[in-house]
Amino acid sequence: MTVAADLARHPLGTTPLPLLPMAQGGSWYAQDADDGALLAALEASYAAGIRHFDTAAGYGGRRSERLLGGFVRDKRDGVFLASKAHGDDLTAAASLAEVEGSLGRLGVEFIDLYYIHWPRAGRDMRPVMEGLELARRQGKIGAVGVSNFTVAQMQQVAEVGRIDVHQLGFNLLWRYAEEATIPYCSANDIAVIAYSALGHGILTGKYGRDPGLAPGDQRHSILPFRADIWPHVFAGVEEMKALAASLDLPLSTLAIRWILSRPGIHSVVVGARNGGQATANVAALAPAINAATFAQLTAISDAIMAHVPDKGNLFNHYP
Numbered sequence: 001m002t003v004a005a006d007l008a009r010h011p012l013g014t015t016p017l018p019l020l021p022m023a024q025g026g027s028w029y030a031q032d033a034d035d036g037a038l039l040a041a042l043e044a045s046y047a048a049g050i051r052h053f054d055t056a057a058g059y060g061g062r063r064s065e066r067l068l069g070g071f072v073r074d075k076r077d078g079v080f081l082a083s084k085a086h087g088d089d090l091t092a093a094a095s096l097a098e099v100e101g102s103l104g105r106l107g108v109e110f111i112d113l114y115y116i117h118w119p120r121a122g123r124d125m126r127p128v129m130e131g132l133e134l135a136r137r138q139g140k141i142g143a144v145g146v147s148n149f150t151v152a153q154m155q156q157v158a159e160v161g162r163i164d165v166h167q168l169g170f171n172l173l174w175r176y177a178e179e180a181t182i183p184y185c186s187a188n189d190i191a192v193i194a195y196s197a198l199g200h201g202i203l204t205g206k207y208g209r210d211p212g213l214a215p216g217d218q219r220h221s222i223l224p225f226r227a228d229i230w231p232h233v234f235a236g237v238e239e240m241k242a243l244a245a246s247l248d249l250p251l252s253t254l255a256i257r258w259i260l261s262r263p264g265i266h267s268v269v270v271g272a273r274n275g276g277q278a279t280a281n282v283a284a285l286a287p288a289i290n291a292a293t294f295a296q297l298t299a300i301s302d303a304i305m306a307h308v309p310d311k312g313n314l315f316n317h318y319p
Contacts, residue, residue: 001049002286007260012052012191012267013143013164015112017080019052021260022285024278025195025269026055026064035067037274042071044275048282051079054167054193054269056117057102058086069106076108084117084147085128088319095131099140113165115145118319119153129157145193148313151184163190167269169314170194170262172203172240172255172301173224173233176310182264191266194259196314198270199224202233203255205241209234221316223308232307239300247293253284254297261294 003009009018024045026038042053053072055064065083072079083106085098099114114135116128135141145165146154154163166185168177171194185192198204200222211230213219224233237251244251259268272278312318 001282004257004286004288007285012080013113015080015142017051017078019080019267020049020282020285021267022050022256022282023052023054023080023082023193023267023269024050024281025271026053026059026068038067039071040275041272041278042068044278045272045282046075046079048279050282052082052267053079054082056084056086056115057098057105058084058117062086062105065102065105069108073107080112081106081108082113082115082145083111084115084145085132086117088120090120090123090125090128092127092131092134095128096135099132099135103140110139111141113143113145114141115147115165115167116149116157117147118317119146119149120319125153125157126160129161133161149181151180154181154184154188154190158188163188165191165193165266167193167195169196170259170265171197171199172258172297173199173236173304173308174314175301175305178262182262186264192264193267193269194265195269197256197259197268198252199255199314202237203240203251205237205244205251207234207237223311223314223316229307232304236300236304240297243293243296243300247289249287249289250280250284252280253287254289254293256281256284257287257289258294258297258301261289261291 007021009020012019053068055068083102087094087098119125132144143164145167146163147167170177182192200219202224211225219225241251244254256268259265270281272281
């Protein structure tokens with residue numbers, strides 16, 4: 001596919017495979033998600049040139065790893081696989097067992113990148129890292145990553161292992177990682193991969209002044225949807241939509257490319273539940289977008305962020 005001149009393919013971790021700065025995510029939570037549509041999303045991403053596929057043991061009750069494993073079975077040598085541990089047993093033995101469980105569900109002998117999915121506040125995460133380093137020495141995984149860690153939590157696990165990648169929530173509505181986390185990663189040669197690029201769909205521009213969430217909808221827990229924050233988010237997104245319209249581009253394209261324009265960001269994980277969504281995601285890598293456009297987006301984002309408190313993460317999730 002055609003890729004904008006400011007974007008480049010590059011390897012990640014220990015695998016020399018050159019990758020576009022985009023990964024297809026596999027965070028399929030909905031029980032009614034259709035396997036055929038999800039496989040179509042994977043096929044569309046692969047056909048468009050995506051080779052980095054990201055999932056986790058905890059996604060979809062371990063269903064995500066099995067589905068992705070079936071998809072890559074005849075493509076293994078040409079794809080970069082990433083997954084994440086899921087468990088509350090923070091021992092080295094349990095960490096190694098998590099890797100082995102993921103290997104089994106994916107149906108592979110090696111995972112290119114394996115993350116500690118979430119830190120546990122006030123808990124010692126070093127044994128988990130020790131387990132992943134053992135898996136690395138045994139040739140079961142290549143790179144080791146963390147996800148959703150603070151600088152202090154990264155410093156703790158770095159005492160017993162090497163962090164290659166940090167995957168964190170980052171988008172036009174949520175940028176606190178720019179203050180300390182991303183600079184720390186840059187200073188310590190840790191690649192940063194952003195997830196939640198479209199802010200639970202907000203940055204597609206699909207929501208109205210009233211987001212219309214039903215009682216019990218899990219999105220009520222997402223910080224930008226909070227009643228006192230949403231009016232500021234909505235106003236800013238309307239400005240972004242107008243900018244996107246003036247360029248004849250989807251807002252989602254601007255949201256993805258803005259992330260990739262930020263210092264210290266290596267790649268972005270995007271989700272898709274069907275082939276059309278996957279194709280649209282990859283198409284975001286093609287257009288030329290100038291620095292002035294990114295500056296306008298940053299200014300709108302600054303105005304939104306003035307009303308978004310730092311709660312640690314977007315999701316009010318504190319395991």
